[in-house]
Amino acid sequence: MSQQPVKLTAKGRATRQRIIEGAAAEVRTRGAVATTLDDVCRATATSKSQLFHYFPDGREQLMYAVAEHEADRVLLDQEPYLSDLTSWAAWDAWRDAVLARYREQGTTCPLGVLMTQLTKVTPASREVTTRLLEQWQQRITDGVRAMREQGATAPDLDPARVGAALLAGIQGGVSILLQTGRLTHLEAALDVGISGLRAGA
Amino acid sequence: MSQQPVKLTAKGRATRQRIIEGAAAEVRTRGAVATTLDDVCRATATSKSQLFHYFPDGREQLMYAVAEHEADRVLLDQEPYLSDLTSWAAWDAWRDAVLARYREQGTTCPLGVLMTQLTKVTPASREVTTRLLEQWQQRITDGVRAMREQGATAPDLDPARVGAALLAGIQGGVSILLQTGRLTHLEAALDVGISGLRAGA
DNA sequence: CAAGAATTGGACCGGCAAGTCCAGAAAAGC
DNA sequence: GCTTTTCTGGACTTGCCGGTCCAATTCTTG
DSSP: OOSOOSOOOHHHHHHHHHHHHHHHHHHHHHOTTTOOHHHHHHHHTOOHHHHHHHOTTTHHHHHHHHHHHHHHHHHHTTTTTGGGOOSHHHHHHHHHHHHHHHHHHTTOOHHHHIIIIIHHHOTTHHHHHHHHHHHHHHHHHHHHHHHHHTTOSOTTOOHHHHHHHHHHHHHHHHHHHHHHOOOHHHHHHHHHHHHHHHHTO | OOSOOSOOOHHHHHHHHHHHHHHHHHHHHHOTTTOOHHHHHHHHTOOHHHHHHHOTTTHHHHHHHHHHHHHHHHHHTTTTTGGGOOSHHHHHHHHHHHHHHHHHHTTOOHHHHIIIIIHHHOTTHHHHHHHHHHHHHHHHHHHHHHHHHTTOSOTTOOHHHHHHHHHHHHHHHHHHHHHHOOOHHHHHHHHHHHHHHHHTO
């Protein structure tokens, strides 16, 4: 759905990309529901016809492209730590990266918007967030397993279960951040989660 | 904002209540964004004029009333366990109650809708969800403190911090449930969270 | 330098949904 | 019973926003 069948020149690709990024920014600040196509046109200095030229299926298709774009960001922003959780130092660095990320962006959260809004608006984008969650949890679970194999955690710990709990904590922490503006819950979820891992060693 | 300044008769109060409940049901199933005032009228067998008679500020005010209504439900549904987390048996019963609740309602979640949709639509309802979160965490924190005083947890554990982490886990578990339809993350968050409490005793 | 394709601007259309209005029915109060 | 207030039905207005259309223009390519 996100692929463009017709031929695009370099200029065309650039315009298409500009539209996606502008739309993503708009969605992040105003919310997916409140973002109109006219807003996107204004923000990206394009016209309606361009928009529908690059996204023939209209708003739906654009929002899907935005979802993909934002989903990529979420994981990339946690690298290189997320893919290499093989020492407690790495875990701490990851924790700090996640917190720093959300501290700086405040209530403007790509994932939050993705999860809480785009899905309702664009059923197709549910698949994007589902895939994102799976990948994210996979990375965390891999990290837990790595630590267990080092004997750094309780030996009988179930990596998938713990990974799921940790991911849930992060999600909830972010939700609460978006609601209240407070970072405390995200921080607590990460710290309690990680120290729980260490505890059983 | 949710109070009606003009005089209401018994019949009027009943109608107003019917509108709120019908609107809440509609919001739960269709989502806040997708629910139109005409939907509400149809679902509650009322007319537009009644709607604006009881909610002069229109959609905004109605959604606020729905938010309040749903917020009440969320905590009530966890009783009597949530307010009496003074034994591990009570904690387990609470866990089961939460899981059962969300299992049965599936992706139809009052709080989820509240948090993820109403806030964006109706800024005023942010205050409602914030208050809800505060009360919820207070109850959990009280429970943690009670267990600690019994010597049933690690003595150096910070109830507020652990309570925050647990609440975050629940929120995230619910978010993920709404997204993917899977209950595993909520379950993992509760189980890992509670067993983490028990661990340090 | 054509010829065709890709790109762009912007006016326009149509539907939907929030909100208004008013007249009439029902009920409350005296 | 009569007046006043509350309650109800539903037609109507208004504005917004997604989507269409077409002509103009710029690119690509031979």
